[in-house]
Amino acid sequence: MRAGVLAAALAALVCTTAPTATAAPTESPLSPPASVRADVPAGVTAGVAVFDRHTGTFTEQLNTAGQFRSASVVKLLIALDVLWNRGPDALPAADRSRIDSMLRGSDDAAASTFWANNGSGAIVDRMVTRLGLTDTARPPSTHPGYWGYTALSARDTVKIYRYLLDSAPAAIRDYVLGNLRQSTRCATDGYDQHFGIAGSFNRPWAVKQGWSGFSSGGCTATTATAANEPAGTVARTPAGAEAVDLARPALHTTGVVGAGDRSIVAVFTLHPGGTSYGKAYTDVGRLTRSLNVPGASRPAGTWIGTWGSGVRVRTQATTASGAVTTLPAGVEVLVGCQKRGQQVSVPPYTNDWWAHLPQYGGYMSNIYLSVPENQVPGVPVC
Secondary structure, eight states: OOOHHHHHHHHOOOOOOOOOOOOOOOOOOOOOOOOOOOOOOOOEEHHHHHHHTTTTTTEEESSSSOOOEOOOGHHHHHHHHHHTTTTTGGSOOHHHHHHHHHHHHHHHHHHHHHHHHHHTTHHHHHHHHHHTTTBOOOOOOOOTTTTGEEEOOOOHHHHHHHHHTTTTTTHHHHHHHHHTTOOBBBBBBBBBBTHHHHHHHHHHHEEEEEESSSSSSSSSOOOOOOTTOOTTOOOOSSSSTTTTOOOSSSEEEEESSSSOEEEEEEEEEEOOOOOOOOHHHHHHHHHHHOOOOOOOOOSSSHHHHHBSOOEEEEESSSSSSSSEEEEEOOEEEEEEEEEEEEEEEEEEEEEEEEEEETTTTTEGGGGGGGSSSSHHHHHHHH
16 A cells, blocks of 8 residues: 555546748638547636648637637747747847747746837737737736737637748748747746647647646746736636636647647647646646647556655656656656666655656656555556
8 A cells, every 4th residue: 555545536637131921821721620539627618729731621629719818828929029020040149048938948037028128919919910810819908018818719829830830931930949849848937838738749849838827837846926927816807808718727738749740739728716737737638638639649658646746756766866857736647667766655655666757757756656556557667
């Protein structure tokens, strides 16, 4: 018996002078609606679109026009606005560094600098016109300075990536996607941003994620609040044109997946108030894994829930080895194999088995897996 037995109920998880930029591509003729496979967890509101660039059709469409607050996904538009009609080599060194950090580590300070210097909501207005976006709008009049409150939909996000892949000057395409391919696991605000696409599929992928309304997201013991929101504030917009939900926790995963960037994936989600980051992270992972994503390669292993706070993934199966990262509390992890290592005690229980997590490139003690046995049945030995 292990400590995981006592925490299973809590976990509940088993199982960023060039050629002139051109306009966005026009929409291809509408194909018959894709059969929806998206497995949306109970209590979650989702907007989902998966576009297969080989066939020019959608393989998943669910609430594609639904408007969500963008959180950090709007950083794609902020970066493209800075780069419009000029290549990355024409940028001042400070601006290029900011874009690198904003796209790789989702740096909020960098986004706020561009937002303040380049016209705030006018950035969104310009990009709506340039890319032909239909559901995207500047933040509500009640919160004009909050770039993370920009309204965005799954289908408009697909348009943004289609512009990048098919119409943007090559230097801009390669620069922006090159940064997104270097997405760091830990964002600059201490949130683990390798959920959804980054956690569900093997590389190659390029991602821009978004999160809002959570108090801590693993990686570090942070209390930073994400998406340009003041801590402790639950904001609500008026009814009508500005009625985008700013209250419920939001977690979004967007990007391209597969060889040749075959599929564009956009998953926007809202979660019940009070949902922990680990729970939302797990739910978005499950939803993303349920999708039909042509060209995607899925990692092998068994998804298992975890319990505990501040659980560390280490380079070797010992507590003395270096820490790779800290898991979001209660998150579901992919276990590839397991082996014996240093004995870990959480009185009155002990366990010397360690799980290898291929998505993290390290090990965690099995004592924090939400299964009753020390050695997880069905998981191979490393």
